[in-house]
Amino acid sequence: MNELQVVLSVLAALVALVLVWHIVRDEQVTNVGFFGLVALQVGLVVQLVWGVVRVADNHDGVSVAAYLAYLIGALLILPVAFLWSASEKSRSGTAVLLVGVLVLPVLFLRLHDLWSAHV
Incomplete structure (x- = not known):
């Protein structure tokens, strides 16, 4: 699992x-929970961009x-x-x-498996 996914998994555990x-x-979700969710979502956008760049480069067998x-x-x-x-x-x-x-951490493990099984 790459470092970003580890950080996002830890953040997901805290949230x-x-x-x-x-x-x-x-209680309703307070600012701490809301900003944790926002941080997770920003991390997921970064992961998407990074993943697309990764696939565009070398993805033999993936x-x-x-x-x-x-x-x-x-x-x-x-x-x-959230909605x-x-x-x-x-x-x-x-x-x-x-x-x-x-x-989310389950999906991160699956992403890791998809990538590492073929590359």
Whole structure:
């Protein structure tokens, strides 16, 4: 796994802890959680750009369609989860955000597997 994905996974874990705190306390997401989500999203944009550059260079044997689908999918998860949670002002809405955040490291592992299996 590359360094960016490790940093994003650690950030996702920290944001997940903040979200669990909000779920337990039955609160809406505060600035700390919101800015954590924004930082994650910015990191995902960087990952997308880096991934596209990587695929454009040397990608012998890598399934470009699958790799790009995972990059784009990872980029879309947080906005969809955020919109869903904004419409549900309860623990359930925050839980949707939590699930979205926890899915990201799994997608990072899959991206790593797709790349390292063929290159």
